[in-house]
Amino acid sequence: MDTLEGARLRIFYALTNDLFGGVSHIVQAAADSFFRDLNYLAAYRSYPGREISQNLMRNVRYEPHGTESYRDALVDTKTVERLNLACKKLNADFEIKLSGDRKEWAGTRLQILKNGHELSFRDIGFGWSQVIPVLVELVQQRYSAIFVEQPELHLHPNNQSELMDVILENLPAKKDFLSPIFLELHSEQMVLRLLRRIREGSEIIKGGIQPNDCSVIHVCKGEDGSVIQKLELSNAGTMIDPWPGGFFESALKDF
Numbered sequence: 001m002d003t004l005e006g007a008r009l010r011i012f013y014a015l016t017n018d019l020f021g022g023v024s025h026i027v028q029a030a031a032d033s034f035f036r037d038l039n040y041l042a043a044y045r046s047y048p049g050r051e052i053s054q055n056l057m058r059n060v061r062y063e064p065h066g067t068e069s070y071r072d073a074l075v076d077t078k079t080v081e082r083l084n085l086a087c088k089k090l091n092a093d094f095e096i097k098l099s100g101d102r103k104e105w106a107g108t109r110l111q112i113l114k115n116g117h118e119l120s121f122r123d124i125g126f127g128w129s130q131v132i133p134v135l136v137e138l139v140q141q142r143y144s145a146i147f148v149e150q151p152e153l154h155l156h157p158n159n160q161s162e163l164m165d166v167i168l169e170n171l172p173a174k175k176d177f178l179s180p181i182f183l184e185l186h187s188e189q190m191v192l193r194l195l196r197r198i199r200e201g202s203e204i205i206k207g208g209i210q211p212n213d214c215s216v217i218h219v220c221k222g223e224d225g226s227v228i229q230k231l232e233l234s235n236a237g238t239m240i241d242p243w244p245g246g247f248f249e250s251a252l253k254d255f
Helices: 004-021 025-037 067-075 077-089 126-140 157-169 188-200 249-254
Strands: 039-041 095-099 109-114 117-119 146-149 181-184 216-222 225-231
Touching: 039 126, 067 077, 067 109, 067 126, 077 095, 077 126, 077 157, 126 146, 126 157, 157 188
Parallel strands: 039 146, 146 181
Antiparallel strands: 095 109, 109 117, 216 225
C-alpha cells in the first residue's frame, strides 16, 4: 500500500510478522497469505466518474478508496447480479447493469438503469458512492479479510440497519472458514440490528448468527491512551456489559 491510510495495516503486519516468524513457518505462510489478500476500504470512498468502463479502469492501482471495486464489478456478471440484490435490500430504486460489446471487453461499461433511463453513478446520490464499494467486496468474498471504516457513511438510518443484514447475509457460508469482516462504525442502528438478528436466530439470516460468531469492541479515550473493551453479548441478543458512554445518550436526552 502506498497511502497514509494503509500505514496502520503495515505496522500491524510488521509486528505480527516478527511474532509469527519465531513460531512456525506454517504460521508465517498463513500470515503472509492473510495480509496479502485482505482488502481495506477507508472512511471516505472515491466519488465515481460519470463513466465507468473496462477501458478506463484497466490501469487502476490498488487504493483504499473503493475505485478498484468498480473495476471488480466489471469483470463478473454474477458480481453485478449479487450487487443488485444487495442494493435492493437497501431500498435502491435503480438497477446496475453491464452494457457494451462483451466481445470487445475494453468497451464494457457499468451503468445505472432507473425508470427506463441510463444514468451515471453520480446521479443516484452521494451515499451510494460510499456504500457500493463495500457491497462489491461483500458479495465477491474473494479476500482473506475485509476492513471497512464507517460502512454507514452518508446512509439513512433505515439503510444502516439494512446494511447490517446485507453484511450478515454475505458472511462466509462455512463457519470454520476464516474470512473475517472488520467494521469500524459509529452506527447505533447497525449494532441494534445485529442484536436483533441474534435474538431471532435463523429466521432471517441463513444458518443464524450467534454471539460467538461476532465480536463487539468499544474503543474510547483514557487518561493514558486508548481503552479497548470487548462487550459481551448474550444468546438473547442483549449486551451483558453496560452500554458504553455516548451510545443513545443524546437521543434519550432529547426524548
